Ligand SMILES: *[C@@H]1O[C@H](CO)[C@@H](O)[C@H](O)[C@H]1NC(C)=O
Ligand SMILES: *[C@@H]1O[C@H](CO)[C@@H](O)[C@H](O)[C@H]1NC(C)=O
Ligand SMILES: *[C@@H]1O[C@H](CO)[C@@H](O)[C@H](O)[C@H]1NC(C)=O
């Protein structure tokens with residue numbers, strides 16, 4: 074197992090550009106130059122950490138500023154050797170702190186997941202993701218940036234497709250919520266499944282106890298919109314827990330439709346009962362996307378979000394990816410952030426996506442130096 078980390082020598086180029094951006098009262102999107110997808114941001118103390126999909130490894134970025142990642146420090150957390158079930162297509166890594174331990178949960182597959190024809194033949198549609206699974210790394214120390222990460226194993230998804238897994242924390246315990254299929258070969262729809270965990274890498278539920286808490290049944294969750302023919306490309310994925318700290322309402326904000334085109338958007342589930350394993354305890358917002366494309370500002374395909382706060386903790390912020398034109402597909406995604414607020418009913422009130430300039434997060438100011 075490869076547990077090394079390295080620092081990238083970005084610090085020296087950083088200082089002058091950084092001083093400028095930190096002094097500014099505004100910022101613009103994207104917040105990281107170049108292609109970036111599936112961003113995950115977590116704030117620990119006064120420091121923000123970001124992970125996102127690089128496909129080949131898991132890199133942690135570290136910044137004092139939520140709105141400027143071009144000058145961030147970077148550390149390699151994990152680069153898998155060849156020949157393991159998690160060697161290729163490392164997607165959507167998330168860095169969580171659970172019971173004082175740092176954990177990375179991520180998607181991967183053994184060998185660029187191109188199933189041989191005799192496996193593909195079982196699928197009703199072409200099914201290139203048939204071997205995608207979820208894995209967990211544990212950090213060695215209290216600092217996620219300098220920790221060494223060791224493989225704790227695969228999260229049991231019953232030898233079925235699993236991507237974009239996240240942890241859902243509840244008073245009744247810890248859960249794994251991920252994008253799943255009905256069975257090993259169904260290909261689509263991609264839904265949201267939940268299982269109960271004994272610890273961050275040990276699944277307690279068996280396959281019959283696993284529950285589907287959302288399926289892409291609405292026209293806006295299908296591609297093209299309202300697709301009548303079959304479930305090809307209809308997806309629920311990228312689930313994220315979001316709690317309203319004023320009301321204690323708990324939501325899962327997920328991505329719907331298809332990640333390579335303009336219709337990708339965010340949908341919303343709310344836990345209205347006490348048992349996350351009971352599908353009836355989840356209420357889905359069937360009215361439409363809660364965050365979606367804004368053609369007037371050429372912001373398309375906005376999704377795969379995570380949530381954090383301003384440096385002073387007074388504001389809530391969404392970090393997501395999006396496209397600048399309608400046609401670039403996966404290779405055109407960039408990482409953005411915006412402030413959001415809350416509706417009267419306690420649900421999140423997301424802004425219209427765009428590029429700014431927007432006011433920087435509250436408490437982000439000139440005194441914030443870089444490493
Ligand atoms: C991690 O992956 C990215 C994207 O493939 C690559 O640019 C970067 O060099 C890799 N980092 C290391 C340390 O291998
Ligand atoms: C990571 O591993 C290196 C090499 O074994 C060791 O020197 C270092 O102390 C470890 N760091 C942490 C935070 O565990
Ligand atoms: C799953 O667990 C339930 C409850 O413990 C049990 O009744 C059922 O037989 C188990 N199913 C399988 C497939 O193991």
Ligand SMILES: *[C@@H]1O[C@H](CO)[C@@H](O)[C@H](O)[C@H]1NC(C)=O
Nearest residue numbers: 244316317318319320321322
């Ligand atoms: C939210 O939960 C906390 C901790 O259990 C509790 O102290 C608080 O009163 C709750 N707030 C509301 C509005 O229910």
Ligand SMILES: *[C@@H]1O[C@H](CO)[C@@H](O)[C@H](O)[C@H]1NC(C)=O
Nearest residue numbers: 384385436437438439440441
């Ligand atoms: C921002 O500036 C204010 C007033 O100068 C200061 O009190 C605060 O600590 C600063 N915030 C940070 C995160 O540096």
